[in-house]
Amino acid sequence: MISLTNMTNRIKVFNLSHDVYCAARGQCSCVSLVKGGKPHATSLTIPAGATLKKLPGALLAVKEIAKAIGSGELKIYHYRTWSKSKTKTETAASKPKRRKSK
Ligand SMILES: [Zn+2]
Numbered sequence: 541m542i543s544l545t546n547m548t549n550r551i552k553v554f555n556l557s558h559d560v561y562c563a564a565r566g567q568c569s570c571v572s573l574v575k576g577g578k579p580h581a582t583s584l585t586i587p588a589g590a591t592l593k594k595l596p597g598a599l600l601a602v603k604e605i606a607k608a609i610g611s612g613e614l615k616i617y618h619y620r621t622w623s624k625s626k627t628k629t630e631t632a633a634s635k636p637k638r639r640k641s642k
């Protein structure tokens with residue numbers, strides 16, 4: 541997951557086209573405005589200076605978003621995914637610390 545911050549003083553709107561965004565995400569997030577009608581791609585709106593958190597990483601597949609990050613208009617933050625609650629890893633067990641001093 542990522543978070544995006546709008547570094548500009550203008551609102552940013554990105555179209556999340558089906559072919560790009562839904563494909564990258566592996567699931568369709570389009571909405572059909574009319575029942576049984578053609579699904580419309582959703583859009584991502586980031587107000588000026590605002591940070592949107594916990595966004596799907598598939599957003600990076602959208603060219604306009606990647607471009608805005610590249611130009612510094614958007615600041616990206618990658619969430620680290622830690623496994624469960626274990627903070628103490630037992631690396632010492634597999635790696636013998638003892639060494640012969642000569
Ligand atoms: Zn879709």
